[in-house]
Amino acid sequence: MKMIRWATRWMGKHRWKLITSIILNVFGVVLMTYEPYIFKDIVDDVLMPMQFERLVPMLLKALGIGVLFVSVRYLVNVLAEQASQEAVRNIKSALFHKLLGQTSEFYRLNTGGDLINKCSGDVEMIARFLNWILPHAIECVFMLLFALTVFMSINWKYTLILLAITPLTAVVATKLSRTVRPAFRAARQQLSELNTVVQENISGNRVVKAFVRENYEMDKFQVQNQKYKDLNIHANNLWLKYGPVIESISSLLTVVNLTVGGILVCVNSITLGELTLFLSLAWALNEPMNMVGMLVNSHQRFIASVEKIQDLYNSDITILSPEEDHSPEKVEGAIEFRDVSLNYGATKVLDHVDLDIRPGETVGIMGPTGSGKTTLINLIGRFADVSGGQVLVDGVDVREYNLQKLRGNIGMTMQDVFLFSDTLESNIAYGVPDAPMEVIEQAAKAADVSSFVSEMSDGYDTIIGERGTGLSGGQKQRISLARALAVHTPILILDDTTSAVDMETEQYIQEQLRKLPEKATTIIIAQRVSSVMHADKIVILDKGRITEQGTHYELMQNPDGYYYKTCVLQHGGLTEGGEA
Helix, strand or coil: CHHHHHHHHHHHHHHHHHHHHHHHHHHHHHHHHHEEEHHHHHHHHHCCCCCCCHHHHHHHHHHHHHHHHHHHHHHHHHHHHHHHHHHHHHHHHHHHHHHCCHHHHHHCCCCHHHHHHHHHHHHHHHHHHHHHHHHHHHHHHHHHHHHHHHHHHHHEEEEEEEEHHHHHHHHHHHHHHHHHHHHHHHHHHHHHHHHHHHHHHHHHHHHHCCCCCHHHHHHHHHHHHHHHHHHHHHHHHHHHHHHHHHHHHHHHHHHHHHHHHHHHHCCCCCHHHHHHHHCCCCHHHHHHHHHHHHHHHHHHHHHHHHHHHCCCCCCCCCCCCCCHHHCCCCCCCCCCEEEEEECCEEEEEEEEEEEEEEECCCCEEECCCCCCCCHHHHHCCCCCCEEEEEEECCCCCCCHHCHHHHHHEEEEECCCCCCCCCCCHHCCCCCCCCCHHHHHHHHHHHHHCCHCCCCCCCCHHCCCCCCHCCCCCCHHHHHHHHHHHHCCCCCCEECCCCCCHHHHHHHHHHHHHHHCCCCCCEEECCCCCCCCCCCCCCEECCCEEECCCCCEEHHHHCCCCCHHHHHHHHCCCCCEEEEE
16 A cells, blocks of 8 residues: 555646546446346346336346446546556656766666666556556455445345355465565566666667677577566466466356355245346456456566665765855856865775866866776766865855756766767757857867768758767767857866867867867866867876876976876877977
């Protein structure tokens, strides 16, 4: 009941539809149990005394009840479906909102296939339960109660004989419930694993082809697919183990009903019409017994799905906007890292970093792979929070900013470029969807996107495949840069933005960035010296600590430094003046 209440509260103001459908369902059960009364009267009052003048009115009455029952059942199905779909819509919206607020650490710990399965298959299981399983369960309960009431009013001894068989079904159903639940939960979990394999192969299709691993991936899929099949068969076999027992009890009830009823007619304890009533309503005892196994089966699926959805819904969002917004009216772009440290569990990623960046200043960040460069700039937009120290923008701790306002003042290109399955124009204007075409073209020109737009079939209206399928790495990087430039923010972060473009294109982009009318505070993460050598300040990170800091000329005075060695390595030597 706790899980049912949790599911139905998502219906909101549409909950009345489910309640109404339940009431109508009970009314439908009344109609179903009343109709056999008419058949009883036809046998006892029409056929036995041969008063056929009453037959037509009684048949019309039965027909009317049948039509009314069909109409009620139609309304029950419509209202239950509408209410359940409203719940599904709200649950999916809540889960998607939860996913949007999660950090990269959350996605590192949860596979994409599992999250997709929770937001789709498990939610749809809730819909099935609310619009079909729950109404049928309630129908079975009232069907049994009404049938027993009718039977007791006619012959209580006859009723008790029939009722003595029903506890056997309850015992079997309880045993089935305890056994089946873990099996279905395991099957749902395995479905998540299967979805993860599919999702990874869709996203990494080019990698699979490049390394000729199609057969390996097919074998891996077959293993997971076989496990899913085996778990479903195991769960089904559990049902098959108990199902025949329940069906046998149901068949026994029919035999007992006919045998005992026939004897009672012979000894004049009940009339032939009353026996007809008992036989006509026998399904009201049989149906709940036949449905017990299926209802228990579906109920366990529902519980397993709700538990998985609640795990996601109740997961904590660790980075939130503060209750009081201390965001300044206008962000100038001053950034300060004050004794910043960051740990991921026992791993120290950043270690007491101090860095001061003035508004409008261009800062280059270099260092070995895994030195903490991307992690450092992620702290500015609170994609992660510090373990110690402070990150300040315009003198205000970023944790005191409204998240929307903070991130709205930062233009970013990501190391892992992601493009949406949309037009080129929409990808560039993603951060400013209402931007006029001249803004998009200006950003495209600065990022050198305009150089290859003319080669595309529909220009800026060309549909880009998922994640930029069909584009080169350099083209995707330039589109990502144009997307960041189009928003005109006071802070611009470029994470390895030109690593896939040629030197000539990189030089062109740098010249365009220097020509921008609004000078943003720019942080450039790069592996190429050519990408940062003109920066106002160059910072070298190593193992989460700043080891060097200064201009290109200043860093070149240290032959033992990382920057000097990288410059020599990339450019093959130095002039007598110490320049590469």
